[in-house]
Amino acid sequence: MSELAERVLSGDPRAIARLISYSEDGDPRGAEEMKVIHPKAGNAYVIGVTGVMGAGKSTLVCEMARELRRRGKTVGIVAVDPTSPFSGGALLGDRIRMNELVSDEGIFIRSMGTRGMLGGLASAVFDAVEILDASGKDVVIVETVGVGQAEVDIIKIADTTMVVLVPGLGDSIQTIKAGIMEIADIFVVNKADRPGIERTVAELESLIDLSHGPGIRRVPVLQTTAKDSKGVTELLDEVNAHEAYIRSSGRFDERRKARYQAELVEIIRKRLMTLIFDEDKFKGRIESLLERIQQKEMDPYSAAEEILAKLLK
Amino acid sequence: MSELAERVLSGDPRAIARLISYSEDGDPRGAEEMKVIHPKAGNAYVIGVTGVMGAGKSTLVCEMARELRRRGKTVGIVAVDPTSPFSGGALLGDRIRMNELVSDEGIFIRSMGTRGMLGGLASAVFDAVEILDASGKDVVIVETVGVGQAEVDIIKIADTTMVVLVPGLGDSIQTIKAGIMEIADIFVVNKADRPGIERTVAELESLIDLSHGPGIRRVPVLQTTAKDSKGVTELLDEVNAHEAYIRSSGRFDERRKARYQAELVEIIRKRLMTLIFDEDKFKGRIESLLERIQQKEMDPYSAAEEILAKLLK
Numbered sequence: 001m002s003e004l005a006e007r008v009l010s011g012d013p014r015a016i017a018r019l020i021s022y023s024e025d026g027d028p029r030g031a032e033e034m035k036v037i038h039p040k041a042g043n044a045y046v047i048g049v050t051g052v053m054g055a056g057k058s059t060l061v062c063e064m065a066r067e068l069r070r071r072g073k074t075v076g077i078v079a080v081d082p083t084s085p086f087s088g089g090a091l092l093g094d095r096i097r098m099n100e101l102v103s104d105e106g107i108f109i110r111s112m113g114t115r116g117m118l119g120g121l122a123s124a125v126f127d128a129v130e131i132l133d134a135s136g137k138d139v140v141i142v143e144t145v146g147v148g149q150a151e152v153d154i155i156k157i158a159d160t161t162m163v164v165l166v167p168g169l170g171d172s173i174q175t176i177k178a179g180i181m182e183i184a185d186i187f188v189v190n191k192a193d194r195p196g197i198e199r200t201v202a203e204l205e206s207l208i209d210l211s212h213g214p215g216i217r218r219v220p221v222l223q224t225t226a227k228d229s230k231g232v233t234e235l236l237d238e239v240n241a242h243e244a245y246i247r248s249s250g251r252f253d254e255r256r257k258a259r260y261q262a263e264l265v266e267i268i269r270k271r272l273m274t275l276i277f278d279e280d281k282f283k284g285r286i287e288s289l290l291e292r293i294q295q296k297e298m299d300p301y302s303a304a305e306e307i308l309a310k311l312l313k
Numbered sequence: 314m315s316e317l318a319e320r321v322l323s324g325d326p327r328a329i330a331r332l333i334s335y336s337e338d339g340d341p342r343g344a345e346e347m348k349v350i351h352p353k354a355g356n357a358y359v360i361g362v363t364g365v366m367g368a369g370k371s372t373l374v375c376e377m378a379r380e381l382r383r384r385g386k387t388v389g390i391v392a393v394d395p396t397s398p399f400s401g402g403a404l405l406g407d408r409i410r411m412n413e414l415v416s417d418e419g420i421f422i423r424s425m426g427t428r429g430m431l432g433g434l435a436s437a438v439f440d441a442v443e444i445l446d447a448s449g450k451d452v453v454i455v456e457t458v459g460v461g462q463a464e465v466d467i468i469k470i471a472d473t474t475m476v477v478l479v480p481g482l483g484d485s486i487q488t489i490k491a492g493i494m495e496i497a498d499i500f501v502v503n504k505a506d507r508p509g510i511e512r513t514v515a516e517l518e519s520l521i522d523l524s525h526g527p528g529i530r531r532v533p534v535l536q537t538t539a540k541d542s543k544g545v546t547e548l549l550d551e552v553n554a555h556e557a558y559i560r561s562s563g564r565f566d567e568r569r570k571a572r573y574q575a576e577l578v579e580i581i582r583k584r585l586m587t588l589i590f591d592e593d594k595f596k597g598r599i600e601s602l603l604e605r606i607q608q609k610e611m612d613p614y615s616a617a618e619e620i621l622a623k624l625l626k
Contacts, residue, residue: 031614038612126613253607260606260613264599265590267617272585275625277578286577293573294566299351300439300573301344304580312588313626 004029005036011074011135013108020110023127026274034127037134042256044076044133047239048158049143050183055164056190060226061143065107067232068139074106076132076140080113080125108132123266126259129157155183156262159255160242162235164188165204168196181211184219185242188235192223217245276307285310317342318349324387324448326421333423336440339587347440350447355569357389357446360552361471362456363496368477369503373539374456378420380545381452387419389445389453393426393438421445436579439572442470468496469575472568473555475548477501478517481509494524497532498555501548505536530558589620598623 007015019037022030047064049057058079065075101107110128125142132140144154155161163184187208189200204221212218220238224231246252276282289306292298320328332350335343360377362370371392378388414420423441438455445453457467468474476497500521502513517534525531533551537544559565589595602619605611 035612035614038606038614039609042609257603257607260603261599263613264603264606264616264620265586267613268589268620269582269586271617271621273578273582276581286574290570290573290577293351293577294570296352296355299348300576300580301348301351303577304584307577307581308584311625313624 001036002033005033008033008037008131008135009040013105016108016131016135017110019131020112020124020128023124023131024112026270030127034130037131041130041134044129044137044140045239045243046129046133046157046159046259047139047141048154048161049141049164050154050161051164051188052166055166056226057143057164060164060188060190060224060232061141062101063224063226063229063232064141064236065101066229067236069104069106071236073138074136075108076129076135076137077101077107077109078125078128078132078140078142079109079111080142080144108135108137123263123270126157126263126266130263153262157259159246159252160185160239162186162188162239164190165200166191167194167200181207186235186238187219187221188224189221190224190226192231193225193228197223276311282307282310314349315346318346321346321350321444321448322353326418329421329444329448330423332444333425333437333441336437336444337425339583343440347443350444354443354447357442357450357453358556359442359446359470359472359572360452360454361467361474362454362477363467363474364477364501365479368479369539370456370477373477373501373503373537373545374454375414376537376539376542376545377454377549378414379542380549382417382419384549386451387449388421389442389448389450390414390420390422391438391441391445391453391455392422392424393455393457421448421450436576436583439470439576439579443576466575470572472559472565473498473552475499475501475552477503478513479504480507480513494520499548499551500532500534501537502534503537503539505544506538506541510536589624595620595623 004015004019008019019030019033021027022033049061051057061077061079065077068075101109112122112125112128129140129142142154142157161183163186165187167189187204189197189204201221201223208219208221222231222235222238224235226232243252246255277286286307289298289303293300293303317328317332321332332343332346334340335346362374364370374390374392378390381388414422425435425438425441442453442455455467455470474496476499478500480502500517502510502517514534514536521532521534535544535548535551537548539545556565559568590599599620602611602616606613606616
């Protein structure tokens with residue numbers, strides 16, 4: 001085993017940070033290390049946190065981490081910013097609060113963009129979760145911003161998915177219901193001290209009524225005021241209850257399998273796209289095909305077929 | 314030329330709808346038709362509309378379509394719902410308003426999910442724009458919900474990208490700036506009759522100041538109250554000004570090239586993923602690899618390499 005993998009497995013934060021960077025950068029050394037640490041991963045419980053912007057998710061995640069530390073658990077946090085492909089940076093305002101936690105050795109925090117040519121959860125996010133898991137963290141929290149594809153994809157990586165809303169969303173609660181109802185294991189209405197909390201909770205409960213049926217676990221609605229640390233204990237108790245539920249019903253193994261499948265898809269996608277669009281072998285050809293597409297001498301489908309014919313067995 | 318392609322090119326709405334469905338469903342007949350119509354596309358001007366949820370984007374898009382019709386233009390609308398992978402349906406509340414427009418033969422409206430294994434703008438969205446373009450629509454408006462990857466990717470398809478906000482976002486304006494500042498050709502603050510409009514516009518202008526420099530076109534901030542049809546004329550005049558700017562500066566051809574590249578990437582990605590994950594040739598093998606990954610006898614990277622070795626020349 002390499003020195004880096006050994007240090008990751010022993011929980012060394014600098015080694016963890018470096019291996020996550022390898023994954024983010026597509027450094028081939030990352031893949032080799034990931035192969036080595038895989039057998040040591042799988043013990044961490046993964047909590048996904050998604051929801052609308054401005055719902056105070058980062059504050060909530062910080063408070064959850066604090067409470068988990070009080071319960072003697074070590075915590076990894078992966079904050080996924082779908083808006084980062086351009087800036088490569090974190091959402092500063094929200095992240096500053098997290099810095100308070102950085103001095104605690106039982107917590108590791110990493111902010112990641114969804115860089116790469118296409119959306120969804122990047123393979124680096126899967127890797128970061130597996131790295132933190134293998135490093136011995138008891139719980140890994142993955143937070144995503146917004147409600148795009150990366151947010152819906154969070155269910156592929158999380159054992160328990162929380163969808164965080166705020167009071168007074170009005171029409172928005174209708175708007176988000178299509179995709180989000182299905183992914184929530186737990187609804188959290190944060191900023192519960194704000195006006196309109198009763199209405200928002202009632203609307204959520206009505207929506208849950210629609211999808212709820214006999215023999216199906218009813219998705220609970222929790223209220224938190226993360227900035228005052230209110231409701232966080234109850235929320236983590238609910239996560240424990242959900243864990244017990246999926247473990248006893250066989251859904252835990254199904255979710256883990258779905259996670260590995262999503263990870264496999266993502267690794268293959270990334271490798272193929274790198275091969276086609278980054279390597280010199282294809283670059284010149286693609287450039288001339290694009291020229292011909294623009295001149296209407298060629299169409300994108302025929303161009304794709306030409307490239308695939310060169311690529312595939 | 315096939316009868317379907319001929320009918321699409323003549324603007325027949327039922328043929329347009331069918332060809333878009335072929336693309337959405339991955340029906341191989343779609344690809345063949347797309348090859349035929351490609352040379353006829355490229356004349357429509359493509360406007361991308363994205364922004365925060367609840368900003369009234371659909372209402373704004375409807376009002377833009379109405380104003381474009383008054384200006385004698387035909388209009389295609391593609392509404393992309395990133396939350397649809399589960400429901401496959403449209404966001405009903407917002408779409409009902411659009412139904413008012415359906416009786417106008419100069420307007421074609423299609424709501425699409427971002428179905429498929431991974432996010433970003435699906436190839437079906439590119440196809441829908443090209444189909445509407447080839448069918449003779451003068452303007453195609455692509456609307457996306459939220460600010461995930463599909464939203465950022467809208468710049469790959471649009472000639473002019475609008476980012477729509479509402480007054481009183483508070484912290485959110487800080488939160489979104491990282492990814493959204495860079496994609497906006499025009500900022501629109503809709504619901505301009507609401508309190509806080511001056512502050513939101515002032516904050517936006519400050520943000521623009523930061524990124525603005527000599528020789529760079531300053532991104533304008535427009536105010537609209539779409540529900541009362543206010544500000545829409547000025548907004549479309551601004552789109553015309555932006556079109557003149559990109560055409561005179563050579564950016565128009567660059568943007569079109571980027572669009573074809575993104576489309577090519579998406580077609581190739583979809584073909585490869587279908588080949589690997591949907592066809593019987595690989596299905597059984599992937600199933601057994603996933604089993605071994607879960608048992609820690611195999612890791613995802615080695616599994617990916619095994620599949621790629623079977624696939625590639």
